[in-house]
Amino acid sequence: MGGNGAMADNTDNIIVDTATRIFQDLCEPNTVNEAEQGVWPKALWHALEESGLTLTWVPDELGGAGAALADGFAVLRAAGRFAAPVPLAETLMAGWLLTQAGISVPGGPLTIAPIHADGRIALTADGALSGRARRVPFARNAGHIAVLARRGDETVVALVAATGLPISQATSLAGEPRDDVSFDGAVPMAVRPGPINQDLLVSFGAAVRLQQMAGALEKILEQSVQYALDRSQFGRPIAKFQAVQHNLAMLAGEVAAASAAADAAAEACASPDIAIGEIAIAKVRGGEAAGTGAAIAHQVHGAMGFTYEHSLHHATRRLWSWREEFGNEAVWAARLGRMVVERGADELWPFITAGS
Amino acid sequence: MSFSFRFDPVELPPEAKELRQEVRTFLREEIDAGTFSPDGGKGSFSREFSRRVGAKGWIGMTWPKKYGGHERSHLERYVVTEEMLAARAPTRAHSTADRQSGPVILRYGQEEIRQKILPQIARGELCFCIGLSEPNSGSDVFAASTRATKTDGGWLVNGRKIWTSGAHHADYMIALLRTSPPTKENRRHGLTQFLVHMKTPGITIRPIINLTGSHDFNEVVFDDAFLPDSHLIGEVDMAWKQATDELAYERSGPDRWIETFPALVELVRLAGEQPSERLAEGIGREVAHLATLRRMSLSVAGMLQAGKTPAVEAAVVKDLGTNFEQALPDKVRLLAPQIGDSQPDSNDDRFEEALRYATLIAPKLTIQGGTREVLRGIIARGLGLR
Numbered sequence A: 001m002g003g004n005g006a007m008a009d010n011t012d013n014i015i016v017d018t019a020t021r022i023f024q025d026l027c028e029p030n031t032v033n034e035a036e037q038g039v040w041p042k043a044l045w046h047a048l049e050e051s052g053l054t055l056t057w058v059p060d061e062l063g064g065a066g067a068a069l070a071d072g073f074a075v076l077r078a079a080g081r082f083a084a085p086v087p088l089a090e091t092l093m094a095g096w097l098l099t100q101a102g103i104s105v106p107g108g109p110l111t112i113a114p115i116h117a118d119g120r121i122a123l124t125a126d127g128a129l130s131g132r133a134r135r136v137p138f139a140r141n142a143g144h145i146a147v148l149a150r151r152g153d154e155t156v157v158a159l160v161a162a163t164g165l166p167i168s169q170a171t172s173l174a175g176e177p178r179d180d181v182s183f184d185g186a187v188p189m190a191v192r193p194g195p196i197n198q199d200l201l202v203s204f205g206a207a208v209r210l211q212q213m214a215g216a217l218e219k220i221l222e223q224s225v226q227y228a229l230d231r232s233q234f235g236r237p238i239a240k241f242q243a244v245q246h247n248l249a250m251l252a253g254e255v256a257a258a259s260a261a262a263d264a265a266a267e268a269c270a271s272p273d274i275a276i277g278e279i280a281i282a283k284v285r286g287g288e289a290a291g292t293g294a295a296i297a298h299q300v301h302g303a304m305g306f307t308y309e310h311s312l313h314h315a316t317r318r319l320w321s322w323r324e325e326f327g328n329e330a331v332w333a334a335r336l337g338r339m340v341v342e343r344g345a346d347e348l349w350p351f352i353t354a355g356s
Numbered sequence B: 001m002s003f004s005f006r007f008d009p010v011e012l013p014p015e016a017k018e019l020r021q022e023v024r025t026f027l028r029e030e031i032d033a034g035t036f037s038p039d040g041g042k043g044s045f046s047r048e049f050s051r052r053v054g055a056k057g058w059i060g061m062t063w064p065k066k067y068g069g070h071e072r073s074h075l076e077r078y079v080v081t082e083e084m085l086a087a088r089a090p091t092r093a094h095s096t097a098d099r100q101s102g103p104v105i106l107r108y109g110q111e112e113i114r115q116k117i118l119p120q121i122a123r124g125e126l127c128f129c130i131g132l133s134e135p136n137s138g139s140d141v142f143a144a145s146t147r148a149t150k151t152d153g154g155w156l157v158n159g160r161k162i163w164t165s166g167a168h169h170a171d172y173m174i175a176l177l178r179t180s181p182p183t184k185e186n187r188r189h190g191l192t193q194f195l196v197h198m199k200t201p202g203i204t205i206r207p208i209i210n211l212t213g214s215h216d217f218n219e220v221v222f223d224d225a226f227l228p229d230s231h232l233i234g235e236v237d238m239a240w241k242q243a244t245d246e247l248a249y250e251r252s253g254p255d256r257w258i259e260t261f262p263a264l265v266e267l268v269r270l271a272g273e274q275p276s277e278r279l280a281e282g283i284g285r286e287v288a289h290l291a292t293l294r295r296m297s298l299s300v301a302g303m304l305q306a307g308k309t310p311a312v313e314a315a316v317v318k319d320l321g322t323n324f325e326q327a328l329p330d331k332v333r334l335l336a337p338q339i340g341d342s343q344p345d346s347n348d349d350r351f352e353e354a355l356r357y358a359t360l361i362a363p364k365l366t367i368q369g370g371t372r373e374v375l376r377g378i379i380a381r382g383l384g385l386r
């Protein structure tokens, strides 16, 4: 499509273009299916690592690419579009977390723990960790885990080698690894106090998932429009039926809203204390868009979209899983609502316009 | 290839942030002086208020100085508009001209008319109305049949416009009139835009009372009303080419998602500091929608500033925005703590009044300025489906 509404595949951002090219070449629908069966997408990961994309958020002096926060978020949006079945988001997050504490970032796939608001890993006086983290993304694939732990009253970042940790495997409803990890007795390779607490980590995680969700939503809009143009019934493409057109128009609106929300969350992460209100707004709106958007995409695809063979579920199942992680709509909405009532009715408008 | 519409983030420049504080101070002073009340109790139309806004330089902000404009950015204009709307300031005497009619005259009007009319609009002295709809031409705008027939030195108009908001206050209308029949190739051919002085002999304005009991829209009857040649706007028979830009201005502004906002504000007031989890969650959800819409609306202002014509993006914002503002009163109604006899409180009355108003106006929000179905058709075309 032309005009100012169109989004070209080529952006003016070389980092994003590099990532997109890698996904185009090495992240086929079949790669995603195989990964769900437990096949590690070696070539894809290798290419991402070779290009330096896995260390996007790590500054030069800690061995990384030193790219802007916005670049990393844009890469994750592209990863979401392709349903890239690798811990790229988690590796970026781990790199970010370790960097906050000034810990050098190792190569290879990384992940973070704990991912829940009530996470409780402790660093004991003898220098070992204790505690268990549920549903750690891609723990089984990770070489190292960046752990946020309590040491007395203070929060520290700990780098832990994943080998040898007791991991009990589970998956998300998208078939991505979400493993339970026990840290009892594990001695970290490095420990440093950092400015990040569990709340900020969860907020940052929400911003990351929002990018992936925005990418997945862009993908299902593209798939649905194309399918509507290709599929004929009653002697014409279903795209010609007004009911189908209106469903797709609604989908386009949800995608646009989720995308704007993801932008807002990414911006919020640029401030040192992460603008929590912006994250809350974004995760609520993005989460709703994920649900509404996936439902429309499936409706347009008919039975075909309900098959394993069709790739629509690569995006829709991820949307259903990602919207739940790092706080779902209900959790964030309640928190946002409490923020609003604390400020009071006459501060609602100033609150909404505060960001800009 | 992606089909997604882009709403790039906009960072307001420092001057726009300063301007916001200036507007807030001005509005507070106007409220203190009794010009209007934030609960809407004193109406939405005040010529005196509009003149003071004009004197501030807040009408025609983006227009060239030689036409009385101020050559400020669309982002600054956006800030002024949203602050006025959020405060429920009485902007109706100038808002249509500022948003829609002025830009059309600036773009397509004759030089003589531009020089005469635009400075008056910018001073807040002229009120405009929009003459598109007719009894048999609603969504199908290009079916308009009110005729303009060429005569010596001008045009004679006969027919009827309907649903014309504010016609009874307006000094001028921009009307879409039939000058030729449609052609086989182009059913949108044959319509022309004109500037109409509302005091022209032959024009009769009849009130139509709406369901809230208010007189806002009207029927406007033309009986051999004479328009001078200078009032022709743009090309004869070619109005269809001129209409799309107008809609980009009309469709994405804050007025497309903020109309029922007072009901949410009053719900927050009612909620107090210790709301139930359910109420907090409900408020949070609506705030999330509102803030995201605002972000998208601001992004469209950024596109206008960049010289684009974001007609489809504007339709996306209006569709999302009007659906949000229409659904809001019902959400608010069911979230609100029950108001009974136990603890009478003046906040209860404020809440009930805001909710009543929002509930009553809700139906029109997805009709005026292009129905939901029409907007979705525009978006579908933008997606390449039709």
Ligand SMILES: Cc1cc2nc3c(=O)[nH]c(=O)nc-3n(C[C@H](O)[C@H](O)[C@H](O)COP(=O)(O)OP(=O)(O)OC[C@H]3O[C@@H](n4cnc5c(N)ncnc54)[C@H](O)[C@@H]3O)c2cc1C
Binding pocket: B129, B130, B131, B132, B133, B134, B137, B138, B139, B140, B162, B163, B164, B165, B166, B217, B364, B367, B368, B369, B370, B371, B372, B373, B374
């Ligand atoms: C409060 C208010 C203020 C207004 N102010 C003005 C004004 O100042 N100036 C002015 O010119 N007009 C004004 N209007 C009129 C407004 O622009 C029209 O109401 C609107 O364009 C719809 O036209 P209609 O009411 O004739 O509905 P119709 O066009 O008859 O539509 C009725 C229903 O049919 C649907 N429909 C129609 N065509 C299609 C289609 N092709 N596909 C699918 N569904 C379709 C519509 O979406 C709607 O749901 C105002 C309206 C309101 C409610």
